[in-house]
Amino acid sequence: MSKKLVHGLFDDDDILMSGVKAVRQKGIDIDEVYTPFPVHGLDKAMGLKPTRIASAAFIFGIIGFFFAIWLTWFMMIEDWPQNIGGKPSFTWLENMPSFIPIMFEMTIFFTAHLMVTTYFFKNKLYPGSAGINPDPRTTDDKFLMEFFVDGDTSNLEAILKDSGAIEVTVKDIVEEEKRNLWFKLPPKSASVVVILLGLGLSSCSSDEPMREPVSVYMPDMYHSVAYEPYSEDPNGINSMEARTPVDGTIKRGYVPYDIPNTNEGYQEALMNLKSPIASNDENAKYGEELYNIYCISCHGINGDGQGKLVQNEKFLGVPSYAASRLPNISEGSIFHVITYGKNMMGSHASQLTWDERWKISQHVLKLRSQLK
Amino acid sequence: MHYESEIREPLVLGNKSYSDVTRDVAAPVEGKANKMWWFAFTLATIAFLWGIGAMAITIGEGIGSWGLNKTVGWAWDITNFVWWVGIGHAGTLISAVLLLFRQKWRMSINRSAEAMTIFAVVQAALFPLLHMGRPWLAYWVFPFPNNFGSLWVNFNSPLLWDVFAISTYFSVSTVFWYVGLIPDFAMIRDRAVKPFQKHIYKIMSFGWSGKAKHWQRFEEVSLVLAGLATPLVLSVHTIVSMDFATSVIPGWHTTIFPPYFVAGAIFSGFAMVQTLLIIMRKVVNLESYITIQHIEMMNIVIMLTGSIVGVAYITELFMAWYSGVEYEQYAFLNRATGPYWWAYLSMMTFNVVSPQLMWFKKLRTSIMFTFVLSIIVNVGMWFERFVIIVTSLHRDYLPSSWSMFSPTYVDIGIFVGTIGFFFVLFLLYARTFPVIAQAELKTILKSSGESQKKLHKHE
Numbered sequence: 001m002s003k004k005l006v007h008g009l010f011d012d013d014d015i016l017m018s019g020v021k022a023v024r025q026k027g028i029d030i031d032e033v034y035t036p037f038p039v040h041g042l043d044k045a046m047g048l049k050p051t052r053i054a055s056a057a058f059i060f061g062i063i064g065f066f067f068a069i070w071l072t073w074f075m076m077i078e079d080w081p082q083n084i085g086g087k088p089s090f091t092w093l094e095n096m097p098s099f100i101p102i103m104f105e106m107t108i109f110f111t112a113h114l115m116v117t118t119y120f121f122k123n124k125l126y127p128g129s130a131g132i133n134p135d136p137r138t139t140d141d142k143f144l145m146e147f148f149v150d151g152d153t154s155n156l157e158a159i160l161k162d163s164g165a166i167e168v169t170v171k172d173i174v175e176e177e178k179r180n181l182w183f184k185l186p187p188k189s190a191s192v193v194v195i196l197l198g199l200g201l202s203s204c205s206s207d208e209p210m211r212e213p214v215s216v217y218m219p220d221m222y223h224s225v226a227y228e229p230y231s232e233d234p235n236g237i238n239s240m241e242a243r244t245p246v247d248g249t250i251k252r253g254y255v256p257y258d259i260p261n262t263n264e265g266y267q268e269a270l271m272n273l274k275s276p277i278a279s280n281d282e283n284a285k286y287g288e289e290l291y292n293i294y295c296i297s298c299h300g301i302n303g304d305g306q307g308k309l310v311q312n313e314k315f316l317g318v319p320s321y322a323a324s325r326l327p328n329i330s331e332g333s334i335f336h337v338i339t340y341g342k343n344m345m346g347s348h349a350s351q352l353t354w355d356e357r358w359k360i361s362q363h364v365l366k367l368r369s370q371l372k
Numbered sequence: 373m374h375y376e377s378e379i380r381e382p383l384v385l386g387n388k389s390y391s392d393v394t395r396d397v398a399a400p401v402e403g404k405a406n407k408m409w410w411f412a413f414t415l416a417t418i419a420f421l422w423g424i425g426a427m428a429i430t431i432g433e434g435i436g437s438w439g440l441n442k443t444v445g446w447a448w449d450i451t452n453f454v455w456w457v458g459i460g461h462a463g464t465l466i467s468a469v470l471l472l473f474r475q476k477w478r479m480s481i482n483r484s485a486e487a488m489t490i491f492a493v494v495q496a497a498l499f500p501l502l503h504m505g506r507p508w509l510a511y512w513v514f515p516f517p518n519n520f521g522s523l524w525v526n527f528n529s530p531l532l533w534d535v536f537a538i539s540t541y542f543s544v545s546t547v548f549w550y551v552g553l554i555p556d557f558a559m560i561r562d563r564a565v566k567p568f569q570k571h572i573y574k575i576m577s578f579g580w581s582g583k584a585k586h587w588q589r590f591e592e593v594s595l596v597l598a599g600l601a602t603p604l605v606l607s608v609h610t611i612v613s614m615d616f617a618t619s620v621i622p623g624w625h626t627t628i629f630p631p632y633f634v635a636g637a638i639f640s641g642f643a644m645v646q647t648l649l650i651i652m653r654k655v656v657n658l659e660s661y662i663t664i665q666h667i668e669m670m671n672i673v674i675m676l677t678g679s680i681v682g683v684a685y686i687t688e689l690f691m692a693w694y695s696g697v698e699y700e701q702y703a704f705l706n707r708a709t710g711p712y713w714w715a716y717l718s719m720m721t722f723n724v725v726s727p728q729l730m731w732f733k734k735l736r737t738s739i740m741f742t743f744v745l746s747i748i749v750n751v752g753m754w755f756e757r758f759v760i761i762v763t764s765l766h767r768d769y770l771p772s773s774w775s776m777f778s779p780t781y782v783d784i785g786i787f788v789g790t791i792g793f794f795f796v797l798f799l800l801y802a803r804t805f806p807v808i809a810q811a812e813l814k815t816i817l818k819s820s821g822e823s824q825k826k827l828h829k830h831e
Contacts, residue, residue: 013818036390036559037814038587051589057596075515075524084528101533101611105540108604112544112597116551119593120578123586125554129579136562138582139555141390141814217508218432 004153007134008160009167010143013039019145019163020045026159032146034138053122057115064110068103081297081308086351088293090308148173255354261340266333273332277358284366287359291367294348295360303367317344321364322371329368334361383477384821385660390814397556397810398563400656405803408655416795423789426782430502437782444765444777449499450615451757452787455640456496456794457538457612458633458753461605462641463489464545467552468601471594476816477669480661483556483809484652484802485645486549491797492644493542495790500534502786530614537611541604548597551590554580556806609637616760623703623764626691632684639677639723640753642670646746650739652802661808664737671736674749678727681756685724703764711776712763715755722752 010016016039023030030046043050073092076082076099081090089095120126138144145165147156153170160168227233233241250256259265259273277283292301298318300306305323309315319326338357341347352360388396405413429437440447463485470478501507513535515525525532557577564570580586613633616624646667653662692704707716726748730736767774801807 033584034582035584035587036394036582037555037811038591039584040815042584043588046584048585048588051585051592053589053592054596071515072527076527080523082523082526084526087528089528095528098528101530101607101614102527102536104603104607105533105536108544108600108607109536109540112547112600115593115596116547119551119589123589125578125580125586127575127578132558132574132579133562133581139559139562139580140394218506 003173004149004151005171005173006147006149006153006156006160007167007169007171008145008147008165009135009137009169010145010164011141011166012164013037013143015164016143016145017042017045019160019165022163023145023156023159026155028147028156028159030145031148034133034135034144034146036139036141036143039143053115053119056118057111060114060118061107061111063114064107065103067110068099068106071106072099072102078308079312080314083294083297083351086293088289090292090296253353257339257349257354259336266336269336270328270330270333273330273335275331275335275358275361277355279362283359284362286356287361287363288366290352290356291360291363294352295364298345303364303371315344320371321368331358331361331365334364381663381665382821383480383663383665384813384817385663388660388817388821390817393808393810393814393817394559394563396658396661397806397808398560400802400807401560401804402563406655409799409803412795413799416792416799419788419792420796421789421792422785423787423792426785426789427498427502429782430786431505431507435503435505437780439777439779439783441775441777443768443773443775444762446765447762447777448758448779448783448787449503451754451761452790453496453499454612454633454757454761455754456492456499456790458609458637458640458757459644459750460489460492460496460541460545460641461609461634461637462645463487463492464541464548464601464605465638465641466645467548468598468605471598472602476819477666479813479816480658480663480808481645481649481666481670482812483549483552483805484649484807486545486552487798487801487805487807488644488648489545489641490542490549491794491801492641493538493545494797495794497538497542498786498790498793530611530618533611534615537608541608544597544601544604548594548601551593551597552809552812553805554578555582555590555811556809558582559810560806606634609634621764621768622697622699623707623760626688628684628687628691632681632688635677635680635684636723636753636756639674639681639727640750642674642677643746643749643753646670646674646742647750648798650743650746652807656802656807658808661813664739667739667742668737671730671742671745674746675727675730675736678723678730678749682724685720699769702767706767707759707763710763710767712759712766715759715763719752719755719759722748723756726752 008019010019013035016033016035020030020033020042024045024047033042033046035042069092072095076095077090077092089098092099133139133144134146135142135144145160149156157168157170227241229241231241232239237243259269291299296307297309298305298307298315299321300310303321305318305320307315307318310318321329335357337345338352338360339347339349348357384393386392438448463482466478466485467482470482501510504510513525513532554577557573558580561570561573561577564573610630610633613629617626617629619625649662650667653659689704692700695701706712726745729741729745735741762777766777
């Protein structure tokens with residue numbers, strides 16, 4: 001027996017609604033209704049299940065939220081922790097207030113985009129999709145009910161006419177209609193896409209790894225025409241662009257430190273330099289707080305040389321304060337090292353004031369005695 | 373079907389049927405452009421080309437071609453950035469917030485307002501991009517793996533929050549807009565007679581067919597997107613304001629900034645919608661859809677947000693005095709009476725005084741007045757950003773480094789260029805896109821259309 005395609009065309013949404021109800025009352029299932037705009041209540045009248053896309057969106061939002069947490073945690077805390085502006089933010093929770101905007105934006109980003117992608121996917125909407133409405137008038141002002149019927153259609157035709165359809169058409173379906181074909185790119189454009197993709201990919205391969213950028217755009221932006229601040233300048237004093245301040249100039253709040261940055265200087269500090277500040281709980285506590293901001297990422301919280309950067313192998317050669325290669329460090333030598341740095345360890349003099357450095361030294365000694 | 377009270381003014385004038393709506397919305401796309409359009413388009417293109425020239429100079433020569441100096445290191449670029457982003461806000465507000473509040477009057481204007489949003493954000497994004505100096509390295513702002521020799525991006529920085537906020541805002545607004553456009557593209561596709569046109573709109577409409585299930589999902593998706601876009605739009609200008617508020621410059625370092633910036637953004641955005649729609653309704657004959665009532669509603673929003681902005685200005689002054697901080701006090705004194713007093717005065721008159729005229733019904737229902745005022749408001753809002761940025765910077769803690777800012781022709785060129793670019797995009801949009809969300813509008817035709825209302829009265 002041949003299958004038949006029945007179309008009932010309506011020209012008003014209210015009439016369509018009563019038509020849908022009439023048809024459903026007779027126990028006939030409607031295969032599809034095409035409308036130019038969302039007709040409220042139509043889905044219920046047709047017996048469609050409510051859509052679950054909003055629940056999906058909720059799940060996407062949660063994914064986005066946790067992704068943002070992971071992203072900020074991994075980049076700021078785990079992979080390469082940094083001391084930014086001397087703030088205590090070496091755990092995610094401490095740093096979290098800064099991440100709220102990111103978590104919020106990522107939640108929205110994931111929800112919106114994944115939901116719309118799902119929407120396109122479920123509706124099979126994509127550029128070039130072939131599944132369009134059978135009658136072009138249904139995007140203008142007409143409404144169309146569609147049925148696939150086995151056998152006799154006269155009953156259905158009568159119901160449709162009675163409920164106000166302006167046109168009822170019946171067609172034999174010779175072949176199963178293939179409207180919702182998945183990928184129907186014409187062969188020509190498909191091959192163009194393949195060739196372009198191939199060309200694009202081939203440009204990625206190369207026998208030799210590229211070391212230098214192929215070309216430098218606007219070299220002026222890299223190499224200034226003017227003298228760079230700290231560059232050579234034949235007209236300047238000492239042939240330097242930077243000028244030195246008057247001898248003996250010191251900046252406000254700065255305490256000069258006379259011991260030079262040499263091996264002898266180190267020995268001198270080690271043996272003779274004594275802390276000018278009181279050794280008490282308050283100072284040690286303050287030193288600990290600073291230590292946990294400025295030193296922790298290399299030296300670790302208990303000074304064993306196992307900071308995050310060392311564990312992640314970003315930075316090597318950090319000794320434990322109790323290591324045998326540091327047999328007898330003193331408050332003075334620690335102050336000296338924080339001030340000048342040593343080998344791979346940089347100077348912290350610009351970040352920490354004179355008395356802050358002394359307070360940290362106190363804490364380092366404490367850690368050293370605890371490690372022993 | 374529910375019917376609306378007769379007391380409410382109809383939102384669609386004239387005895388429009390469903391197919392009249394179709395025809396009216398498709399007309400600008402199907403017809404030929406008139407002289408007015410070509411004139412505006414040529415003008416916009418010239419401005420745009422000037423802008424491209426100025427941008428080329430900026431990239432080729434460097435930021436030195438701008439009027440910045442050591443003291444005022446941020447000036448027109450950030451002013452324009454904030455100005456454009458702010459303008460964008462109205463579009464999202466109209467389509468998202470008014471959808472959540474079930475305000476039907478949004479339907480004739482949301483499509484164009486959203487288009488405005490997207491085009492404005494494009495302009496805004498150009499400024500940070502250009503200020504980078506090497507825009508081809510712009511991708512460094514995204515969190516890429518640490519292979520480039522530098523570290524990860526810094527998530528503590530408000531500038532990075534801005535990257536996330538603006539890119540989320542731009543992409544989500546675009547998607548929101550496009551989801552709504554699909555059924556309307558399908559309408560144009562089904563009417564198109566020329567094969568080329570038909571083909572293009574077939575691609576653009578993604579094969580939309582208007583099935584019941586699709587509409588059901590469509591409505592759900594629209595609702596959820598509106599629910600997302602509403603906090604999003606508030607967050608974007610909040611984060612933009614944090615670019616300033618998290619710094620320690622007197623005049624910037626205030627907690628009032630987020631709400632104050634958001635109100636200002638809505639204020640200027642609605643003004644821009646007015647400017648655009650008053651022209652558009654005339655040029656493409658949509659007077660029955662974008663009615664005096666729509667204009668009046670938007671004027672009320674402008675009046676409200678303008679008043680909020682006014683309160684914010686006064687609060688700022690009060691807080692400067694009340695804080696007892698000398699520097700803060702000087703910053704505001706200098707704003708009002710310093711060398712940039714004229715910018716401050718324009719900001720105050722244009723943004724605080726002028727919208728108060730909207731209390732008069734006669735004025736807020738006058739098209740000419742609205743048009744002039746909408747432009748005044750946008751000039752005022754530009755000055756607001758200029759005042760906040762330049763006057764806070766130009767006199768810092770060290771009087772020896774005090775200086776003034778004057779833009780070079782490159783600064784001006786880029787700004788004018790973005791205005792040109794914006795109008796090029798908008799004019800092209802007005803000729804090729806369905807400028808009214810016709811499918812949505814058809815759902816309220818029965819409850820809010822003039823003919824139906826009349827019909828119902830006599831029942």
